[in-house]
Amino acid sequence: MAEALLEIEGLTKRFGGVIAADEISLMLPAGELHAIIGPNGAGKSTLIGQLTGEVTPDSGRIRFDGQEITSLPVYRRSQLGLARSFQVTTLFPDFTALDNVALSVQAHSGHSFRFWSNARSEIALSEPAQTALAKVGLAERAATLVADLSHGERRQLEIAMALAGRPRMLLLDEPMAGMGPEESIRLVERLRALKGAITVMLIEHDIDAVFALADRISVLVYGRIIATGVPAAIRSDPAVRQAYLGEGAADG
Amino acid sequence: MSPPAKPSVKTGWSIGIVTPRIGLNIAVIATLAVVPAYAGLTGNAFALTLFTRVVILAIAALSLNLIMGFGGMVSFGHAAYLGIGGYAVGILAKEGIGSGFVQWPIAIGAAALYALVVGALSLRTRGVYFIMITLAFAQMIYYVAIGLDRYGGDDGLTIYRRSGFDGLIDLSNRTVFYYLCFGLLLVGIYLVWRIVNSRFGMVIQGARSNERRMRAIGFPTFRYQLVCFVIAGAMCGLAGALLANHTNFISPAMMHWTRSGDLIVMVVLGGMQAIFGPLIGALTFLLLEEGLSRVTDYSNLILGPFLLLVAISWQGGIDGLIAGTRRG
Amino acid sequence: MLYFFEQFLNGIQLGMLLFLLAAGLTLIFGIMDLVNLAHGSLYMLGAYFAATFADWANSFLLGALLALAATAATGMLLEVVAVRRLYGRGHLNHVLGTFGLLLFFNELVRLIWGPAGMTLSLPSEMLNAVEVLPGLFYPLYRLVIIGVTLAVAVLMYFLIMRTRLGMLIRAGASNREMVGALGVNIKLLYTMVFGLGAALAGFAGLMQAPILTVQIGMGENILIAAFVVVTIGGIGSIRGAFVASLLVGLADTVGRTFVPDLLHSFLSESASSSLGRALSSMMIYLVMALVLIARPEGLFPAAGK
Numbered sequence A: 001m002a003e004a005l006l007e008i009e010g011l012t013k014r015f016g017g018v019i020a021a022d023e024i025s026l027m028l029p030a031g032e033l034h035a036i037i038g039p040n041g042a043g044k045s046t047l048i049g050q051l052t053g054e055v056t057p058d059s060g061r062i063r064f065d066g067q068e069i070t071s072l073p074v075y076r077r078s079q080l081g082l083a084r085s086f087q088v089t090t091l092f093p094d095f096t097a098l099d100n101v102a103l104s105v106q107a108h109s110g111h112s113f114r115f116w117s118n119a120r121s122e123i124a125l126s127e128p129a130q131t132a133l134a135k136v137g138l139a140e141r142a143a144t145l146v147a148d149l150s151h152g153e154r155r156q157l158e159i160a161m162a163l164a165g166r167p168r169m170l171l172l173d174e175p176m177a178g179m180g181p182e183e184s185i186r187l188v189e190r191l192r193a194l195k196g197a198i199t200v201m202l203i204e205h206d207i208d209a210v211f212a213l214a215d216r217i218s219v220l221v222y223g224r225i226i227a228t229g230v231p232a233a234i235r236s237d238p239a240v241r242q243a244y245l246g247e248g249a250a251d252g
Numbered sequence B: 001m002s003p004p005a006k007p008s009v010k011t012g013w014s015i016g017i018v019t020p021r022i023g024l025n026i027a028v029i030a031t032l033a034v035v036p037a038y039a040g041l042t043g044n045a046f047a048l049t050l051f052t053r054v055v056i057l058a059i060a061a062l063s064l065n066l067i068m069g070f071g072g073m074v075s076f077g078h079a080a081y082l083g084i085g086g087y088a089v090g091i092l093a094k095e096g097i098g099s100g101f102v103q104w105p106i107a108i109g110a111a112a113l114y115a116l117v118v119g120a121l122s123l124r125t126r127g128v129y130f131i132m133i134t135l136a137f138a139q140m141i142y143y144v145a146i147g148l149d150r151y152g153g154d155d156g157l158t159i160y161r162r163s164g165f166d167g168l169i170d171l172s173n174r175t176v177f178y179y180l181c182f183g184l185l186l187v188g189i190y191l192v193w194r195i196v197n198s199r200f201g202m203v204i205q206g207a208r209s210n211e212r213r214m215r216a217i218g219f220p221t222f223r224y225q226l227v228c229f230v231i232a233g234a235m236c237g238l239a240g241a242l243l244a245n246h247t248n249f250i251s252p253a254m255m256h257w258t259r260s261g262d263l264i265v266m267v268v269l270g271g272m273q274a275i276f277g278p279l280i281g282a283l284t285f286l287l288l289e290e291g292l293s294r295v296t297d298y299s300n301l302i303l304g305p306f307l308l309l310v311a312i313s314w315q316g317g318i319d320g321l322i323a324g325t326r327r328g
Numbered sequence C: 001m002l003y004f005f006e007q008f009l010n011g012i013q014l015g016m017l018l019f020l021l022a023a024g025l026t027l028i029f030g031i032m033d034l035v036n037l038a039h040g041s042l043y044m045l046g047a048y049f050a051a052t053f054a055d056w057a058n059s060f061l062l063g064a065l066l067a068l069a070a071t072a073a074t075g076m077l078l079e080v081v082a083v084r085r086l087y088g089r090g091h092l093n094h095v096l097g098t099f100g101l102l103l104f105f106n107e108l109v110r111l112i113w114g115p116a117g118m119t120l121s122l123p124s125e126m127l128n129a130v131e132v133l134p135g136l137f138y139p140l141y142r143l144v145i146i147g148v149t150l151a152v153a154v155l156m157y158f159l160i161m162r163t164r165l166g167m168l169i170r171a172g173a174s175n176r177e178m179v180g181a182l183g184v185n186i187k188l189l190y191t192m193v194f195g196l197g198a199a200l201a202g203f204a205g206l207m208q209a210p211i212l213t214v215q216i217g218m219g220e221n222i223l224i225a226a227f228v229v230v231t232i233g234g235i236g237s238i239r240g241a242f243v244a245s246l247l248v249g250l251a252d253t254v255g256r257t258f259v260p261d262l263l264h265s266f267l268s269e270s271a272s273s274s275l276g277r278a279l280s281s282m283m284i285y286l287v288m289a290l291v292l293i294a295r296p297e298g299l300f301p302a303a304g305k
Helices: A042-054 A073-077 A097-105 A121-134 A150-164 A183-194 A206-214 A233-238 A238-243 B018-042 B045-070 B078-092 B100-122 B127-147 B172-199 B199-217 B220-245 B259-270 B277-295 B298-313 C002-032 C038-058 C059-082 C091-113 C140-160 C164-174 C177-179 C184-208 C216-231 C239-262 C270-296
Strands: A003-015 A018-029 A035-036 A057-065 A084-087 A169-173 A199-203 A217-223 A224-229 C131-132 C136-139
Touching: A003 A042, A003 A199, A003 B277, A018 A042, A018 A057, A035 A150, A035 A183, A035 A206, A035 B018, A035 C184, A042 A057, A042 A073, A042 A084, A042 A169, A042 A199, A057 A206, A057 B277, A073 A084, A073 B199, A084 A150, A084 B199, A097 A121, A097 A150, A097 B199, A097 C239, A121 A150, A121 C164, A150 A169, A150 A183, A150 A238, A183 A206, A206 A238, A206 C002, A206 C131, A217 A233, A217 A238, A224 A233, A224 A238, A233 A238, B018 B045, B018 B172, B018 B220, B018 B277, B045 B078, B045 B199, B045 B259, B045 B277, B045 C002, B045 C038, B078 B127, B078 B220, B078 B259, B100 B127, B100 B220, B100 C270, B127 B259, B127 C091, B127 C216, B127 C270, B172 B199, B199 B220, B259 B277, B259 C091, B259 C216, B277 B298, B298 C091, C002 C131, C002 C136, C002 C140, C002 C184, C002 C216, C002 C239, C038 C059, C038 C091, C038 C216, C131 C140, C136 C140, C140 C164, C140 C239, C164 C177, C177 C184, C184 C216, C216 C270
Parallel strands: A035 A199, A035 A217, A084 A169, A169 A199
Antiparallel strands: A003 A018, A003 A057, A217 A224, C131 C136
16 A cells, blocks of 8 residues: 555644535555646645645644644755646746746755856756746747746646646646647646656546546545545435535536 | 747747847847957947946846846846945945955945845745835945945946956946956856756746745746846946946945846846847847937827836746746 | 824824825826826926915915815826826836826926926914813814815715715726626726826815925925825725725824934933934834735725725
């Protein structure tokens, strides 16, 4: 049985009177691709926020690779190997695609208190960056400013940046959002290729992709996980059907 | 909608093409290089005085551009470091320590120290709060200076002898002093260029571009921005030491908040994120100020609306594209 | 003891003047997201207008009313002609543009009224002193300032909390786009808010004119203090501005009065005088620094933007 890479214990968060996270507990073994689905407003962004460190939980604990990270700042968790992609593209718009990914590489290549040598000519940074771009099919767009990339290309870059730091675990926040059909298929293949090598928590609305990729699925409704299990089990779970799937797949 | 793709970070202001910019930079440097000769030939000593001031303030603006243009930290208190540097020289001179070898490192060190304190406290804030708190810290130093009766208080203090360097260089020779300042400016520009393109510079620029993403990919942005802030403060402290020598005078007015405003104007006019921008901006602003004052007694009636027009029409770089977090 | 109470009243009075300025600033900031360095210029114009009109009309009251109207009108005109083009442009643009306006207005005032400054005299009844506490006489006019500005504060409260305009203002402060989507004439709303801010600033200017100053550049110092108030109180919050302005007004006045004396018990005469003056000028900034360290968004930040 694989060791749990990520352990979430009783994570709770309230915003005023709204319970955004209600005693969420989850264990992700290393190498698993775990999908989180649920209707809009279920608390998915709050969950990601608490995992990455942007949101402080009211109670509960998070352990990553055996280490308690509940009160660690955002950058520290990233340095430990927990990478994240954003639902709304959050890149460096006035830099090129290559620069963007190179920054991600740089963050994981020691300290940056180097004031003299040109960072762009550092092979140790540009080579892995080029490779990461090639993997998402953006090799020819390396020298293009992010502001000039298409929406789909930017979504690819989002993923590439999260991967460039060679994370142990990837938190993907609705990566398919706004992607066209071919791009979505390509991303699914990309993620399938990652399975086993990297642990992935995938938050998605695209049910087809979820069922195609996930080892296990958790269903989040009103801040609570109402079911966790393999895709087949989730599909036939009556509570899930009622709360989510029963309302129809096209939700937002 | 978007400008044609360029293979590097956007440099320059609204001029999108590179070559005229480089031409301008060369022309400006060449012109500055011959100012003493021009002044000597035409007997126009004022030109030398004016351009010395341009060069010195260009160094100050250069340091501000490092944190504001490249780093996105809009500091409305940068004149404080000019004042600290200047007062270090002035106070030491008054107390009988006239050696530049002592005065200047202390000027730089004191400015760097204050920048460390201000930065450590201010960089925890965002947006307009950052602008306000940097302004407040500059005001604090301003009032401290006014309270220093022994060193002139509100009236200021005359420095009778410029910093001495044991015969190595004679600052009382105006031409020599000019070339020293000019040389330091060129060195400063080179240093900023290196810093901006280094790993450190990438972090600073990334933090300006999208601080949230920088943290998400693993950078502890605070410490890098603090170091940048200190470097800028130190550089501006040196400019302050130069300014005190230039005018043979120090006063709290050096760090009045409108002086900080002037520096911001210079950086914006010259083009944020442009290495030579602060020089162009300082030159433009000071020449404009000088020119206007010859034409009219009420130069701000023209300068004011001019600044407003610049503010209205200037695109501000990355604003308007994908949201980038920025201080100020 | 009596002396302390007198200074306390002075602190309240300063605080109330600051509130008038800060309220306008925080509204303009909260709703239009505009950093307005020219706010002090409107304060200055209020004083100059009042001095001029009071002279023409030979009546302080009439002069004050006319000045109030004139300043509000100037503010709205300024908004329509210039300021509105700065909206949405980023704070640095605001700083630059309104800085230009500040320089412009200082020069304009110098052109129209000359460099010397002006005086505004009070009707003679106002010059009397009132016995507020046994043995303590306090100028009637200063009490009037406190009273009138408190009334304005109450009026503001009703305006913001109880009227439709106030509701729009509050909504606009927390969600600009929504208000536009509701079909409200945003442009008009902004102009009116700016005009309101200008009126408040002008009012502060003319109220303090008889006892403090009418001169070029008078807006700058108090503007910074007003920004400090807004920062401490939380951007967009009138309540925050009220609390913070009292805090700042008291800190400044009490600081100036007592810090030099306090130091005098430790240091020599000259040292404590120098240091005392420096420290007491710094009081409000120290307060702000402390508040921001504990609460980087101020005491009562308005709901998220």
